Structure formats: C-alpha cells, structure tokens
Amino acid sequence: MTSATAVATAAMTAATSAATAAAPKAAVSAVVKQKRALRKQIRAALTSQPADARALASRQIATHLLALPAWQAAHHVAIFLSMAHEVDTAPLVQAAFDQGKRVYVPVITGQAMAMVQLRDQSDYATLPKDAWGIPTPSDPENRVHAGLAENEAVLDLVVTPGVAFDRTGRRIGYGKGYFDRFFTSKTNLETTTRVAVAFADVQLVDEVPTEDHDLRVHAIATDKGVIDCRGSATASDSA
Structure with a gap:
C-alpha cells in the first residue's frame, strides 16, 4: 500500500467512524426535538382548558384511581402536588389521609428530588407555595423520607405527573x-407501582417519543377510565 493510499484509507476510516458516531447523536437530537414540540403542544392545550371542565375531569380521575386495587392495597403513597393547569391531586391527598395511608410528596433541591412525608391534612393545608404555585414543604430535613435507603419506607404507589402519555405507559x-x-437511583423501589393521571382528550397521544432513560408508568388514570399499561387484570381500560 502506498503512502497516499494509506492516508486515504485512514481518512475514509475516520470519516466512517465519525459518521457512525454521529448517527445515534442525530437520532437522539431528533427525539429531543419531537419531545419539545409535543410538550409545547400539550401544555398549550392544558392551559386553555376551562377551569370548570378541568375540575370535573379531575374528580372523575380521582374516582377511577381510588378504585384501583393497587391504591387500595397501598400503605405508603407518594402524590405529586399539582399546578393549576394539571389534574388536581388534592382529592387524592384527602382520600389517602381518610384511608389511613402514609402520604409523601416531592421536594426538589437542585437536581435531586426526595419524597417527604406529610404529617396530616392540616400540615398539607398549610404548606407554603413555591414559585410555580405548588404547595411544598419548607422543612424537608425535618421530615420522614421515603425510598432513600433500604431501611426507610418503601413506597407502594407513586402518583406520577407528566405532560403527555401513550397507552404503553410512555x-x-x-x-x-x-x-x-428518582426511580432509577433508589434500590428499594422495584415493586413500586407508578400511576399517572391525565385528561384523556388532551394528554393521551398515539405515541410518545422517548429516550433510553425515560421510564414508563404502569397505569394511567384518566377521566374516562384507567389504562393498564402492563396488560394485567388490575385495572380496567375504558378510556
């Protein structure tokens, strides 16, 4: 092989390697763009919903979720506290306390999220609101945490937020x-059931673009019923 041929071959090999490496990055970039576009579209639809329609649908969603065997069997539940345009999770918090469950809510510090326990309904009612209007405990260091270590409370069920969902749980x-x-960094959450809440006509789409790190939910409670994303008999799919 001549020197020129060797140089050309090396250049072609380098170009091929660069193209091969760039292909996955381009694919990821395309997925990210698709996710951003879908997120923007659904958020606009959420904020345009009339308040009375959102309140009615939220009550229907709560009714369906509370009928799930996974909820009824749960002792420790985590519930995200909602923003104004989201499914109202206040009825779920109230029901959990009424049923004697231990209730945990998310607290975000920097890039990390913890689940901390609410003491009772009065504690929940007096939580200060953050910049997004979400009730948030201001003293997480003084509260019981869940899912941080093997000897701490294992969450049986987590009511999971989201902007858009599909029927496979993405x-x-x-x-x-x-x-x-949060879910991937804890070692004692393998048996935790992840249930999303969503407005069926607004947040359900045919297919959600995802990346490798995106986790699926096990079920989606909507105002039209519950979608069992695992195909089990623990939820009815009437949405």
Whole structure:
C-alpha cells in the first residue's frame, strides 16, 4: 500500500467512524426535538382548558384511581402536588389521609428530588407555595423520607405527573428528569407501582417519543377510565 493510499484509507476510516458516531447523536437530537414540540403542544392545550371542565375531569380521575386495587392495597403513597393547569391531586391527598395511608410528596433541591412525608391534612393545608404555585414543604430535613435507603419506607404507589402519555405507559414530563432519576437511583423501589393521571382528550397521544432513560408508568388514570399499561387484570381500560 502506498503512502497516499494509506492516508486515504485512514481518512475514509475516520470519516466512517465519525459518521457512525454521529448517527445515534442525530437520532437522539431528533427525539429531543419531537419531545419539545409535543410538550409545547400539550401544555398549550392544558392551559386553555376551562377551569370548570378541568375540575370535573379531575374528580372523575380521582374516582377511577381510588378504585384501583393497587391504591387500595397501598400503605405508603407518594402524590405529586399539582399546578393549576394539571389534574388536581388534592382529592387524592384527602382520600389517602381518610384511608389511613402514609402520604409523601416531592421536594426538589437542585437536581435531586426526595419524597417527604406529610404529617396530616392540616400540615398539607398549610404548606407554603413555591414559585410555580405548588404547595411544598419548607422543612424537608425535618421530615420522614421515603425510598432513600433500604431501611426507610418503601413506597407502594407513586402518583406520577407528566405532560403527555401513550397507552404503553410512555410519558413526557417537563424536561427535568426528576422522577426518572428518582426511580432509577433508589434500590428499594422495584415493586413500586407508578400511576399517572391525565385528561384523556388532551394528554393521551398515539405515541410518545422517548429516550433510553425515560421510564414508563404502569397505569394511567384518566377521566374516562384507567389504562393498564402492563396488560394485567388490575385495572380496567375504558378510556
């Protein structure tokens, strides 16, 4: 092989390697763009919903979720506290306390999220609101945490937020990855049931674009019924 041929061959090999390496990055970039576009579209639809329609649908969603065997059997439940345009989770918090369950809510510090326990309904009612209007405990260091170590409370069920979902359980959140990281970084959450809540006509789509780190939910409670994303007999699919 001549020197020129060797140089040309090396250049072609380098170009092929670069193209091969660039292909997955391009694919990921395309998925990210698709997720951003879908997130923007659904968020606009959520904020345009009339308040009375959102309130009615939220009550219907709560009714369906509370009928799930996984909820009824749960002793420790985590519930995200909702923003104004989301499914109202206040009825779920109230029901959990009424049923004697231990209730945990998310607290975000930097890039990390923890689940901390609410003491009672009065504690929940007096939580200060953060910049997004979400009730948030201001003293997480003084509260019981769940899912941080093997000897701490294991969450039986987590009511999981999201912007868009499909019937296989794929979800798009708000782009920060807090819930995905929470579940993948804990060693005692393998048996935790993840249930999303969603407005059927607004947040359900045919297919959600996802990346490798995106976790699926096990069920989606909507105002039209519950979608069992695992295909089990623990939920009815009437949505």
